[in-house]
Amino acid sequence: MLLAKLRNPLTAVFTLLLVLLANAIKATGPEVDFGATTTPVAPMPSWKPSPEIADDDDWIELTSGEWLKGEIKYMYDEELVFDSDKLGDLSIDWDDIKQIKSPRKMSFRLNNRTTVTGHVHMEENGELEIKGVDGEILADDVVSMVPEEKGRFKNWTISISIGADFQTGNTDETSYSASAKFNRRTALTRFNLSYLGNYSKNDGQVTTSNQRANSYFDYFVDKRLFIRPIFAEYYRDRFQNINFQGTLGSGIGYQLYKSSNVEWDIVAGPAYQVTRFDTVVAGSKKTVQTPAGLFVTTVNYDITDDLTYDGNYQIIFTSKNSGLISNHFVSTLSYEINDLFDINTSLIWDRVQNPTEKADGTFPKKDDFNLIFGLGFSY
Incomplete structure (x- = not known):
């Protein structure tokens, strides 16, 4: 009856193809309700090295979320030189570092011309937690940093x-x-x-x-x-x-x-x-x-x-x-x-x-x- 009402044969053929295509889509997939709301997917938590992994290595997290494993050589004038296990020596902007986890003692030269030494852990908010040092130290306050290795030629x-x-x-x-x-x-x-x-x-x-x-x-x-x-x-x-x-x-x-x-x-x-x-x-x-x-x-x-x-x-x-x-x-x-x-x-x-x-x-x-x-x- 539908074809009888269509005077143009080309229109009839085109309409028939649309009907067949709609039936094929309906048969192969669920019906889409464009008025329905979607449930937001919670972002996956970023990966962090476990304490057991970080015992013998230095770890740094970049602001991009990437983690690097290796050895901190020194930091001076807003540049951290890091010896990556896979990438070799890297020069990284101090502002691009989000976290630091190190089992070694570090010596820090601060903006107020004082020097502090201790085990360091830099938090995501840019605060440095130095074991044995009282008070808050911000990453922006650090002029230089070097590992303190006694009896070795690390420096x-x-x-x-x-x-x-x-x-x-x-x-x-x-x-x-x-x-x-x-x-x-x-x-x-x-x-x-x-x-x-x-x-x-x-x-x-x-x-x-x-x-x-x-x-x-x-x-x-x-x-x-x-x-x-x-x-x-x-x-x-x-x-x-x-x-x-x-x-x-x-x-x-x-x-x-x-x-x-x-x-x-x-x-x-x-x-x-x-x-x-x-x-x-x-x-x-x-x-x-x-x-x-x-x-x-x-x-x-x-x-x-x-x-x-x-x-x-x-x-x-x-x-x-x-x-x-x-x-x-x-x-x-x-x-x-x-x-x-x-x-x-x-x-x-x-x-x-x-x-x-x-x-x-x-x-x-x-x-x-x-x-x-x-x-x-x-x-």
Whole structure:
């Protein structure tokens, strides 16, 4: 009867298809009541590490709800460096951390320039619960944080690089180079000890022989400003006519720039230098002592996860008899092969503005350049 009332055959076919489709939907699914209300589904509780799991590991929860397991290395200037078991070293913004659970003692440097130590548990509201410390501490009050590990090297960073080159035939040449750096960082202080040495021989004659070792200690007054109460350096280069040179000084430093992958420091201050020359002309002093001025700038740049650049430029102003102006620049590019070994390429420039005349009447060249390739070990 329905088809009889439809004069257009196409309309009849289309209507029949709609009826068949409606019956098919009704047969395969429940009837939908568009006027009915839906019951809201309660969100699932976020996962948290149990106390048993967290006994031997540090855990951090990000504001995104993600949990990371591993080891807290340090926190400084709003950045937490975390060694994840699966992801390696991570730099995480302090504001992106929601919770911290750690079984280890931590040392905290606060905004009021006090230091507290204890087992830490950071709650979701940003409050730090430090065992043995009375009062409320907020995450925003923390300037730096480092694990306090007694009898271990957790606060130390060690890197050693060795290079060698051998050539035989028409020319017999042997070259060696070695460098080492030892750094220790706490919530308040920074210590550095470094060594650099080069030696080469060509057809039985020594053509390069120099050594440099220096050390300094920094005390941070706040996030950027630090005091360097002591700086000491030993230098020897007989081809620069320097048998011994010792420099002792102090200074004030400032961190010009700090981000998750770049650090740039400058230091300036007074110093005192003693130089003993290898040979001198008749009538000249073999040992010279002089007040000095010291300026140092250091740049560390993590270009990628595997590629790192370190630059250090040092300039010392002295009397004319001691060289007037001494420059020392080291530029190193390191590629990380794995967690222990690196490939290092270093360019070293040394310049003495006023070299001291030797006993034979000759003067050393003002500039020395060295390009060094080496295999490094880091911890």
